[in-house]
Structures are given as C-alpha cells and as structure tokens.
Amino acid sequence: MMIHTNNYILNIKELWDDVPEEYLSHKERYENAIKKAFIVLKVLRQLHTGNIQITDHRTPTNVYSIQDGIFRNVNPLLIHIGLFWSTIAAQASTEQQAEWLQPDSSMIGTYVQTELGHGSFIRGIETTATYDSTTDEFILHTPRLSAYKWWPGGLGNTANACLVMAQLYINGTCHGLHIFLAQIRDFDTHKPLPGIKVGEIGPKMGFNTADNGFLGFDNHRIPRTNMLMKNVQVLRDGTYVKPKHDKLTYGSMLLTRVTLISDLAYQLSKAATIAVRYSAVRRQSPIKSNEPERQILDFVSQQHKLFITIASSHVYRVVGLWMWNSHKRVTADIHEGNMGQLPELHALACCLKAISSRDASALVEQCRLACGGHGYMMASNLPQIYAYTTAAVTYEGEYTVLLLQTARYLVKFWRLAAEHKPLPQNFAYFEDYIKKNFEQWRNSPEGIIEGFKAIVAGKTKAAYDTLQCNLRNGREFEEAWNMASVQLTNASEAYARSLLCEVFWKETVQLSTKVSKSLAIVLEQLAELYLMYWALEKHGDLLLYSTISRNDIEALQSRYEELLALIRPNAVGLVDAFDIRDEVLCSTLGAYDGRVYERMMEEASKSPLNEDVVNESFHKYIRPVTMKNKL
Ligand SMILES: CC/C=C\C/C=C\C/C=C\C/C=C\CCCCC(=O)SCCNC(=O)CCNC(=O)[C@H](O)C(C)(C)COP(=O)(O)OP(=O)(O)OC[C@H]1O[C@@H](n2cnc3c(N)ncnc32)[C@H](O)[C@@H]1OP(=O)(O)O
Numbered sequence: 001m002m003i004h005t006n007n008y009i010l011n012i013k014e015l016w017d018d019v020p021e022e023y024l025s026h027k028e029r030y031e032n033a034i035k036k037a038f039i040v041l042k043v044l045r046q047l048h049t050g051n052i053q054i055t056d057h058r059t060p061t062n063v064y065s066i067q068d069g070i071f072r073n074v075n076p077l078l079i080h081i082g083l084f085w086s087t088i089a090a091q092a093s094t095e096q097q098a099e100w101l102q103p104d105s106s107m108i109g110t111y112v113q114t115e116l117g118h119g120s121f122i123r124g125i126e127t128t129a130t131y132d133s134t135t136d137e138f139i140l141h142t143p144r145l146s147a148y149k150w151w152p153g154g155l156g157n158t159a160n161a162c163l164v165m166a167q168l169y170i171n172g173t174c175h176g177l178h179i180f181l182a183q184i185r186d187f188d189t190h191k192p193l194p195g196i197k198v199g200e201i202g203p204k205m206g207f208n209t210a211d212n213g214f215l216g217f218d219n220h221r222i223p224r225t226n227m228l229m230k231n232v233q234v235l236r237d238g239t240y241v242k243p244k245h246d247k248l249t250y251g252s253m254l255l256t257r258v259t260l261i262s263d264l265a266y267q268l269s270k271a272a273t274i275a276v277r278y279s280a281v282r283r284q285s286p287i288k289s290n291e292p293e294r295q296i297l298d299f300v301s302q303q304h305k306l307f308i309t310i311a312s313s314h315v316y317r318v319v320g321l322w323m324w325n326s327h328k329r330v331t332a333d334i335h336e337g338n339m340g341q342l343p344e345l346h347a348l349a350c351c352l353k354a355i356s357s358r359d360a361s362a363l364v365e366q367c368r369l370a371c372g373g374h375g376y377m378m379a380s381n382l383p384q385i386y387a388y389t390t391a392a393v394t395y396e397g398e399y400t401v402l403l404l405q406t407a408r409y410l411v412k413f414w415r416l417a418a419e420h421k422p423l424p425q426n427f428a429y430f431e432d433y434i435k436k437n438f439e440q441w442r443n444s445p446e447g448i449i450e451g452f453k454a455i456v457a458g459k460t461k462a463a464y465d466t467l468q469c470n471l472r473n474g475r476e477f478e479e480a481w482n483m484a485s486v487q488l489t490n491a492s493e494a495y496a497r498s499l500l501c502e503v504f505w506k507e508t509v510q511l512s513t514k515v516s517k518s519l520a521i522v523l524e525q526l527a528e529l530y531l532m533y534w535a536l537e538k539h540g541d542l543l544l545y546s547t548i549s550r551n552d553i554e555a556l557q558s559r560y561e562e563l564l565a566l567i568r569p570n571a572v573g574l575v576d577a578f579d580i581r582d583e584v585l586c587s588t589l590g591a592y593d594g595r596v597y598e599r600m601m602e603e604a605s606k607s608p609l610n611e612d613v614v615n616e617s618f619h620k621y622i623r624p625v626t627m628k629n630k631l
C-alpha cells in the first residue's frame, strides 16, 4: 500500500485523545500510551517490511516527530526502538543479529544499565554475569539492593527482554562490563520468568508514559551466546577474547548522546514556535501611552528572550547533523580497526550533549516564562516540553560528569602545549595563548570565535595550573582533579560554546551560498545573533582572556539590539518554517491559526471539574462547614 505518512498517522483515530492525558491516572496514562505505541510499532514494521510505502518526501523520522503529538509525553517503546535495536545492530555478532533482529520478533526490549546504587560511575555496577562452563551459560545475579537495576524505560511492564550491563566473571576473574541479552518475561503470558523480580518505579516529573522500571536477577541463567559478541567474545571453554578498545561497550551511550543533540533542537523549535506565535497574538500595554496595546513581541526584552531560542534551535540542528556525520565517519573507521578518532568523538559528544541539554531546558523554561501566566497551563504544552527536556540533562550521562570527561581531553592537549610538544591543528590556539600571540579584537563573528578560543585556552590553563599546584602540594591525581573540578567543567563548557559558535557560523556561511539572497541574509542574522548573544553573556570571560575592550562590548550590545530589530519582522515566519503541525505542537497558545483565547476556553471545558454545575464535594465537605451556623 502506498501511503502519505502524515495523513495516514493523523487519520488513525485511536492515536488521538478526546480527554487530555493530564486528566488520566498514572495507570490509565500508561495503558493509553501503550495502546498507541503498538499501533505506531505496527506502522513502523509495515514501513520496514515494505508492506506500506511512504509517498511523501519524508521518512520514518517523520513518524518519530509525529509521535510527540500522539503521546504528548514519550513513547513507552522509545528505548525498544532507539536503544535496544540499535545496540544489537552495533554490538552483536552477525549471527546474533540474524537471529535477534527479525522484524516480526516477539522481543520487546529495553536497555538496562543504571542501578539503584550506580548511574554515572558505571564501573561500580554490581550486577554480575558469571560464566558456568559446565552448562555453557552465564548466571545473571543481583547481589544486593543497591545492585537492582533502576530507571530503564519500558522495563516496568512493557519489555519482555532486555540488554543488561553486568560485570563479567570467568573462573573468578572480573573482565569488567559487558552487555547480555536476557529474556525477563514469558513471551506468551508476559509473566516474569522464574528468578526475575521486575516492576515499575512510580511517577516522575515527566516521562510518565515510559514505565521506567526496576529489575533484580536471582541466579538467572542465559546461554553463553547471549553475550553481545561483535567486539568481544567468550569462547565455549571460557577463553576471553578482548575487544580492540575497552570502551566499545559504551558505544550505545556515545550514539545516543550524538542523536540527542538533534532531538533537543526539535524540542527548542517547538517551544520557540509556541512562544513566538503567542507573542504575536498577545497584546499587553501600549509602548507609548497614547497608542493601542502592542503585541508583546514588540517589546525588545521579549525579543531578547525568544530570538535566541529560534537561533539555538538552528545551532543544534546544524551541530547535531555535523556530529551525526562525524559519528558515521568514526564508526566506519572503527569497522576497519582504526580507533584513533574515538577519543575525540567521545569528548565532543560529552560536552555537546551536556551543553545542548542544559541550553535547551533553560530556553524552554524561558519560553514558558515569556508566555506569562498562560505558559503555566498544561494546555500550553510548555510544562511538558520542559519536563521532557530537563531529563536530558541527567540521562545518558549527567551534565557535570560528561563535562569532566571532555576536560580530560582538554587537559591532555594543554599538557602537550605546556611541554611545547606538537599539537593537532584544532588545538594550535593553545600554543598561541601560551606564546601570548593574541589577535587584535575584531567585533565580528570571526573575532568572537577567536575570542571564545582564547577563553577555552585561558580556562584550561587555569584548571591545569590548579591541578598541578594541587599535585605539587602532595595530593594524589584523583584528589587533585576533584579539587580542580569546578574550573575543569568551566573549561569544558567554554570549549563546547566555542565549537557551537564556530561550526554554526561556518556552516551558515556555506549554506548561504546555496540559498536565495534574501534567505541567506536572515540565516546570517540568526547566526550572528547567536554569537553576539553569547559574547555579551560571556563578556566577563572575554575581558579576562581576550583583547576585547569596554568600547568593543558597547559596540557588540548595539549590534545585538540592531539584530533583534532586523529579525522581528521575520520572527513568525521563522517559526512557521519549523513546520510543526498543530497536532504535534499540542498547544492552545501556539496553534497556527492564533485562536489562543478560544482554544483556551475549549480546553478548559474538557476539565472533569466542569462536568457538574455543582460538584458533589460541595455537599460532602463545603456546605457542612459554611452552612453549619446558619441552620
Ligand atoms: C533512546 C534514545 C534513542 C534516540 C534518541 C533520540 C531521542 C531521545 C529522546 C529521548 C530519550 C529517552 C530516553 C532516555 C534514555 C536514557 C538512557 C540512559 O540513560 S542509559 C544510561 C546512561 N548512562 C550513562 O551515560 C552513564 C555515564 N557514565 C559513563 O559513561 C562512564 O561511567 C564514564 C563517566 C564515561 C566513565 O567511565 P569509566 O569509569 O569506565 O571510565 P574510566 O574513568 O575508566 O576511563 C575513562 C576513559 O574512557 C574513555 N571513554 C569513556 N567513555 C567512552 C566512550 N563512550 N567512548 C569512548 N571512550 C570513552 C574516556 O575518554 C577516558 O579516556 P582517557 O581520558 O583515559 O584516555
């Protein structure tokens, strides 16, 4: 069958709610979401097998984005589709893939790594997988409460299988973390298998349709061939065949961190669309007392809150694609046995995932606040977008922990620079900084990029010097590192910002040569706005580490305000260009037709509290108190 994806999905009635999901109980929310998840999965399977084919120019990623509207929260099969399958595809041997990656497989899986006691420090994971050569099996075991798996999406009730991260033991030797496929529920009855204790962890700030779960193993046996064996093997006699790089097992985290950058760009475009459209409809106070009330979008302070969100969405879209392409390149190299580029990719993915999630959640919240009181309504959809976005600061590598990973990488290059050893081209500016080869400040995007590099160098130097000082004072390396960690994360953050500015500016300039002149002007205005915004935010750092002067900062401020005025006429067009359907936006404030107040009243009428003119609580609780003395 040939289908037009949008129309097909939008016309499946069961996917769309009459009652907003906020009115459902925790259990009902899950049941409603799982019903829809399996309808969507069926469509995805049909697309995969070619039983139905897409006729519009969009791809299954379009099905993915429509899901935001379908679930308003999160698809309980997200980890099944996004992490379970992709980890098997990346880390299982060819034979294992042939067996497990069947489109009509009975397995519904999840990715089970985090434990009650350990999330960030995964070497501390306590679940064990002990090889029993007499039966050719691994025994999965949860030795104590802190070793219970805790958090995996879809684990609570949906999944019947999972990929478990556990410490591998062979003949009493621990070989570290490895990934194992384990069935946890009967495929037919869905009852937990013997030796499995599984359940859901309870309500959260968001992600409430994702049935995050807990899991314990009581000496649960799985075949030896259930260890993912593309990069590492355990042979029948218990021989351990090491991987080419000991962090290949962490590959799924790396890939998800890369993918997340683009997802966060999309969340930002949703928030920007809602807040900008609402700001074009909403009028509040005149600017001059004798004039009518103005669209709130005309307040320059409102433009300052919103245009950076539009620009940041473009930044993360561009940088997300750039990282995706780097990941593809490095994976191909790894396939050929060349691991050389992996550390750089990991360092970039860590700081960019950290900063993109932090920026996105801060900017989504800024958009919510920019909508005043109405932004606080669930019907605006901004609270849900915030709850979804802020989770990304923690999952898939917590913010600070990831910044500290990138700091390891920066410190290595600073050490080379300090010891006057050769540096790769992309860190040549470390040497310039040491030699005090400072460029004269230029109030231009290129000048700002140079300035940000000076900040990276200056902050890395400061952190490195503190580290060395701690070492000279007799601290062990890990302790010295911990004592310098505030400065180390600052250096990492600066590095991420300099990358974002440089990649975005260069890609925009290139893109501008391929589009119409009028579009190129707007794209460059957005890119320039992004750079100016962050130069002004970080002007203190620029004063410390670059050659910028007070006059330069004043000039930057004027140019920034000029850019706000230049972008204002195109603001609504820019968010319309994100092309997010009303069904996906799910917002009374952000719909395309601008019927804000009408939609708000329509949504309010759906409140169950409005079903009866007088709610029965009046008779039960209110009247007995208020009327008591009057009887
Ligand atoms: C489902 C997603 C699909 C699509 C996405 C699209 C949209 C998303 C939307 C919603 C998402 C929905 C749900 C969210 C799903 C969330 C899933 C999870 O959260 S799974 C759990 C994730 N957990 C973590 O990320 C844990 C963080 N901790 C770590 O990664 C590690 O512990 C550590 C901090 C990196 C340290 O590891 P370790 O202690 O082993 O390291 P060492 O200190 O021994 O060595 C460090 C050394 O190793 C290098 N290194 C570390 N990691 C990697 C890597 N991945 N690749 C390459 N190299 C790595 C590091 O550079 C150091 O090298 P050195 O400096 O020593 O040379």
Ligand SMILES: Cc1cc2nc3c(=O)[nH]c(=O)nc-3n(C[C@H](O)[C@H](O)[C@H](O)COP(=O)(O)OP(=O)(O)OC[C@H]3O[C@@H](n4cnc5c(N)ncnc54)[C@H](O)[C@@H]3O)c2cc1C
Pocket (backbone or CB within 6 Å): 079, 111, 112, 113, 114, 117, 118, 119, 120, 121, 150, 151, 152, 153, 207, 212, 391, 394, 395, 396, 397, 398, 399, 400, 401, 404, 485
């Ligand atoms: C919505 C959601 C979905 C999730 N889904 C999954 C899933 O599908 N599968 C899965 O396995 N896991 C999942 N997780 C778990 C998630 O990956 C972890 O919560 C995350 O990695 C952070 O680990 P933690 O909770 O142990 O935080 P902790 O590491 O305990 O962090 C607490 C604090 O300690 C600080 N800290 C910790 N270590 C250091 C250090 N070395 N240096 C400096 N500061 C440090 C952190 O910065 C933070 O401030 C999910 C979590 C959430 C919120």
